[in-house]
Amino acid sequence: MSKIKAIIIDDEERARRVLKNMLNEFCKDVEVIDSSSNVPDGVLAINNLKPDVVFLDIEMPNYSGFELLGFFRDVDFEIVFVTAYSQYAIQAFEVSAVDYLLKPVQVEQLENAIQKVKDKINISSMQDRLDTLKVNLSGSQIQKIAVPVSDGLVFVKTEDISHINADGSYSKIYLADGTDMLVSKKLKYFEEMLEGKGNFYRVHRSHLVNLSFVRKYNRHQGQVELENDHKVNVSREGKSAFEDTLAEFHG
Missing domain, CATH: 2.40.50.1020 (LytTr DNA-binding domain)
Structure with missing residues (x-):
């Protein structure tokens, strides 16, 4: 399998550097092809470079990580949220089968997330999972769950x-x-x-x-x-x- 192409989007320069170094050291099958400090630059990088996965911070100035999704008609890349977000949101990510890392990122967390990305590439539509995430975060209660079946996920x-x-x-x-x-x-x-x-x-x-x-x-x-x-x-x-x-x- 060719290397997984990754882009990091985070407004904190140190956070971008630390995550890139961790990926280079512990996830040899991942290549960080670009990093951005804000959503608009990240969108341009995604459109130009076509990554397999985007490591996306949530709480950023001007545009949040969630708002990045609105720039794409179809999401054809995996997303790993990197966040110190509330427990409710984290549970929503899990329900929607969207991966996440808690800051400060731990090596084992990172390795597990990369394995999940590998498992999900070409198995289930990222767009379906993100649609479910949006629905779940729009209300106070979980409205859909992603049920794992032999050939992917059923919502x-x-x-x-x-x-x-x-x-x-x-x-x-x-x-x-x-x-x-x-x-x-x-x-x-x-x-x-x-x-x-x-x-x-x-x-x-x-x-x-x-x-x-x-x-x-x-x-x-x-x-x-x-x-x-x-x-x-x-x-x-x-x-x-x-x-x-x-x-x-x-x-």
């Missing part, structure tokens, strides 16, 4: 998910239209992504439920009946907390 609206069940090292996602998806991620992955960010609640060690789909709750049986006729058990030790959450949700 699913969270409002279409009725529940997610643990299946060993996998999870099964049940959708409103009656279909389901088996995904090679543990339930904990989806719990951390979704719980507290909308209508999702982990009622059992094996079940994550969208409260919007709850049709009936049987307190005596400790069981939830969903709009798609599925029945999900509620853990005995978690019943009280779930009942409080359910009452508040429908209150």
Whole structure:
């Protein structure tokens, strides 16, 4: 494989220099072909040099890193955000399958990000992932998740998910239209992504439920009946907390 061509866009000269040196030393298959201190110069460099990946700071004067995206009709390069941004935004990046580095950048973080870039090149449309990122950042709640499948990513609206069940090292996602998806991620992955960010609640060690789909709750049986006729058990030790959450949700 030929070297991955990279451009760095960051208003801090020292940050650009440090990241370039780290890439040169620890990521031998990456070639930094240019760096810019602002978005307009970065856009020109991207158009002229056609990089594979852009390392993009978010908080810059005049234009933010996010605004760079508006200069392109189609985004045909990978983006790794380099940021000290809020935790919510970082979670949005993860949900959208957009890579990020936290400042100060650590070697292991950088190496992992480069591996993710390699994995994603030619697998999934960067434009789709960025569209999802924009949607997620435009509201207070995550609205879509990127679900990894064998040939790339499937983008699913969270409002279409009725529940997610643990299946060993996998999870099964049940959708409103009656279909389901088996995904090679543990339930904990989806719990951390979704719980507290909308209508999702982990009622059992094996079940994550969208409260919007709850049709009936049987307190005596400790069981939830969903709009798609599925029945999900509620853990005995978690019943009280779930009942409080359910009452508040429908209150």
